[in-house]
Amino acid sequence: MSEEKQHAPQNSDLEDFIADSDTGGRLPRDGFGKAALWYIPLIWSVYQLWIASPLPFMLGIGVWNDTQTRAIHLGFAVLLAFIAFPGLKSSPRHRIPIGTWVIAIVGALASSYLFYAYEGVAARSGAPNTTDVVVSVIGIILLLEAARRSLGFPLMGVALFFLAYVFFGSWSGLPEVVQWKGASLNKAMSHMWLTTEGVFGVALGVSSGFVFLFVLFGALLNQAGAGNYFLQLAFAALGHLRGGPAKAAVIASAATGLISGSSIANVVTTGTFTIPLMKRVGFPATKAGAVEVSSSINGVLTPPVMGAVAFLMTEYVGISYVEVVKTAIVPAAISYVALVYIVHLEALKMGMTGTSRMHPLKFMLGAIFIIATSIVIAGGTLFLTGVIVDALQGVLGGAAVWVIVLVMAGLYILAVRFAAARPDLEMSIESMQHLPPAREIFKTGIHYILPILLLMYLLMIERKSPGLSAFWSAIGMLVILATQNPLKAYFRGQDNVLDELKRGFSEIAEGLIVGARNMIGLAAAMGVAGIIVGAVTLTGIGQVMAEFVEFLSGGNLLAMLFFVALISIVLGMGLPTTANYIVVSSLMAGVVVELGAQAGLIVPLVAVHMFVFYFGIMADVTPPVGLASFAAAAISKGDPLRTGFQAFFYSIRTALLPFLFIFNTDLLLIDVGPYQAVFVFIVALIAMLLFAAGTMNYFMVKSRIWESAVLLLVAFTLFQPGFFLNQLQPEFETRPGSQIFTMAESAAADSSIRVRLMGENLEGDMVDARYLLPLGPSGASGTDRLFDGAGIEFREEDGKIFVDNLNFGGPAEQLGIDFDWEVVELEVEADRMAKEIFYLPAFLLLGLVYLLQMRRKRKEEGVPA
Structure with a gap:
């Protein structure tokens, strides 16, 4: 009994911590407040199940378009964020003040405005009236406050920074490179709140x-x-x-x-x-x-x-x-x-x-x-x-x-x-x-x-x-x-079957309520991330940041990846993982692909997005704002900062992986068959275990410095055997650009063609980069396969091949390719020895370290060698 009492305060503290960070720290004691925080999340869950089911279409009831369903979704989130999360540490936790109810209802009405006023707003597209603008301003302010209550100030702070740039980006005090013409209140609110470019967008x-x-x-x-x-x-x-x-x-x-x-x-x-x-x-x-x-x-x-x-x-x-x-x-x-x-x-x-x-x-x-x-x-x-x-x-x-x-x-x-x-x-x-x-x-x-x-x-x-x-x-x-x-x-x-049936329905209600309350902060984060994305699309700041990162990295892909990782971690210290992913991928994903292409490395877009995601996750660990580390320290009674630094050390392997799969996309099973996938998994697993042993300075026994270095070298070789082969033999051979149609026609099914293009972009800068163009089904002409797969058409002038047409939203257009760029050359894989040959010396080095350490281990244990 005494042990249970000893643990009671700790469990109470944990419940408060998880409530404050995930589900809301307010626990009303009055009947109305209790009912509100019981029925509203329950209704939200039922609503989400309803719109996901086929019933609305079968019954012809509650059939709404995507924008309207998003508006209702955000309305529930904002309403619950105000009544479930106290605004300040001094705010009452056992009742919901009248003023909070008023603000919560206003926020919910503003957030769901596109639901009940959809037809009028659509009819006034691009020309909002006074009501539209007023509702938009109120909605954005209260959405930001909902995010602050449920997620803390950092996400709100980042959004305010981007909003300030929207309105004051023309200020003469800013460096000329980041200045833009600025936006009027009507234009900004229309973009952020009344279209799907901002809050009510993809996220x-x-x-x-x-x-x-x-x-x-x-x-x-x-x-x-x-x-x-x-x-x-x-x-x-x-x-x-x-x-x-x-x-x-x-x-x-x-x-x-x-x-x-x-x-x-x-x-x-x-x-x-x-x-x-x-x-x-x-x-x-x-x-x-x-x-x-x-x-x-x-x-x-x-x-x-x-x-x-x-x-x-x-x-x-x-x-x-x-x-x-x-x-x-x-x-x-x-x-x-x-x-x-x-x-x-x-x-x-x-x-x-x-x-x-x-x-x-x-x-x-x-x-x-x-x-x-x-x-x-x-x-x-x-x-x-x-x-x-x-x-x-x-x-x-x-x-x-x-x-x-x-x-x-x-x-x-x-x-x-x-x-x-x-x-x-x-x-x-x-x-x-x-x-x-x-x-x-x-x-x-x-x-x-x-x-x-x-x-x-x-x-x-x-x-x-x-x-x-x-x-x-x-x-x-x-x-x-x-x-x-x-x-x-x-x-x-x-004989208590009926009682257990009642208990089952009670647990259903509890599960629906917990699921909805778990979504409050996440839905608010998605909405605020939409503000940031809307600011990026409205102002073009993404291109400015791309140029800034390119300037800092000097065009070096590895240095640029480091800066992107650093930006992800810094933003992630205040943003939830999902919001961090949305923001950084919106700003940086295209930059990594573009600089990689200019450096001769074709980086698949999904690899870049995984890179950003992994480093956003690392922010949950990294001091001083690693909330997961604070939660663990609350249980262990250890120091939160030391816990965070130790967790970061344990997680170095997670930080290593994104750099590896950018340069070796086999780890992401991109264009990898089932048997090769098994081989990739086994080799990558061995490499990761050796990396862990090297960083922990312990293999069979405590490692010497040179042994740890050898283990890390072996791990790198297994992860990236092509690095050493590329130093000896070129990875690709070149072909004239004029052969593009012939090569596209003869290429295997589900394949791509690697091209080097040169031309001028919209900013007037010369681009010289490599791109991987997916091809359509085999059996068609090269022209058709290029258009079906990559959405691109070429024309021939004086023996040279130029980009003639791009399918809007197609793969080629998304890669940043522009009209009139010249196909300088094609690149095909060179006929060279298999990169896996370098596994042999790697395993020999590993065997040497193993034998030496086993000899020491037997000596320490007193076993004859």
Whole structure:
């Protein structure tokens, strides 16, 4: 009992921390305030499910266009931001003041203006009346205040900076290079609030259409008990190993990352249990907190949610959701396995022991085998399900849907019956130390895996939209929440089935409310990010920043990447990861592609967006504003700054990956076949483990400086073998530009052609850069394949080839190619030795270090050499 009392203040502080940062710190005691913060989030969740469902179209009720649905979405967010988040530290937390209600309602009405005044605003497009402008000004001011309440001042401060530039960019005191003509109030408000160029643009559309449903799905899954299930499963599987609680923390955070897009929520969800247990086995408070922080930020990198960024990438990059997941999976997987290895090395350095003496190599191989087997089984199950569904649809037609639903219901009931044969999992620190075997825990929650498999099936096999996939998966979770406890009671022969059914509906309501409250800050961030993006498109400051970064880097791609990484981290210290991604990718993505092309390196746009995303994530760790580190320190009672710096050290591997996949896009599985993908994963994993060993200064035993240097060199070689080959043999051979049509016609299917173009851009500057032009289906002429794939047409004059036409919004136009640019030459891959030949000396060096360290280890242990 005394221990429970001892932990009570800590848990209360944690609840306050997560409420202040995620769901809102106001807890009214009066009936009206309680009802407001119960019913309004509930109605918001029901609204989002309604617009995502086919019911509005079937019934002809509530059918609104995208702009109107975004307006309602933002209206709910602004209303809840004011009533759920106190404005100041001195503001009342146990009641909602009348003045706050008035401002909240005004903010909600202004935010939803495009819903109820849509036809009038559309009719006045570009010529707003006084009402439009007044509502826009009020709306922007109150949206900024909503963001400040729910996310803190930094995001609001960044938006105010960009707004100031919109209105005062013509000030003579500014350097001439950044001056612009400025905008009138009418033009600025029309652009920011009354069109889809600003607040109600792509970001808010993704928030309304996709992100809310995925956050809701995660909240419902967690409400059902899946978070507890994954956590205990990880502890049962790994807790007996050397440094087991820390390894379990890593795996549990990876599982939690499937259902959460918040690194802070990940820390609090798993860290409440993992950090005290890490401290009990010998981890200092700082390192225990740092391990949890590093694990939790990686959860945001893990598909399918990726902190909502996955869905934004589909819009900004113009690729399918499946492609985004494919590019993200290898870096996320090797980063997690490397973190487990880092934890193991820390345990070795601290002399920890476990109840299992499993050899580390055997453990790592076993972990890789389990991960690979799980992926193969999951992939095979999804593929086989797709084949069976296609066969049923061929035989039964429309009736196949009902057969599939009945089969899924049967599988679910069997899984719950299986779980009912065992006691429900308890959630306490003491119970974590006396868990049953992992296989027994696995049986208690198989039904939690079904909705995740359903989500993956709809996304990967059926290729449904993310919004529709999340909708049906959320509906599945509602069914599970309503029925799992009554079914368990029935199978256990208990007579409280009706009581459990009532409990199920209560948990549904709670899950819907938590999901909506988790979205308040994120929706506000999306809206404010729209202000920033609107300022960029209105003023052209993106080009100014591009020139500034190019000036600082001297045109050097590596230096420019460093500056982009620094900008991402600095902005990320105050902005949520998603808002940071939107802002920095809007400003910098095109710059990286352009400078890369001028340096002869073709950087795929998705690689640049992943680069920005990764460094935005690092800001959740980096002092002095690493909120995830502060959350972990609140649990561990360690120093927040030291926790942040230690977590940053553990996360260096995450900071390394973006630089690597810019120069080696194989890591993102771009244009990589299935067998090569397996090879890339294995080699990249070995390289990342060696990088971890090198930075931790420990391999088989404590490393000498030169041994750590050799390990880092081997890791670099495995990551980037082409670097050394390029020093010996050129990567490409040139062909005359006049051969472009012939080469395009004869190229393989689903391929691209590499061209060097020269010409003058709109600013009058000469451009000499290389571009990768995708080609259309094979079998057509070279001209047709170039236009179908890249949206570009060429003309021939005096034996030279020039750009004649560009398809607006096509790949070539998005790459920044302009009219009348000349095709200087074509580049084809040179016939040279395989770059993988450099793996041989790398592994020989690794073998040398291994032998030397094993000799020292045997000597230290007193074993004859």
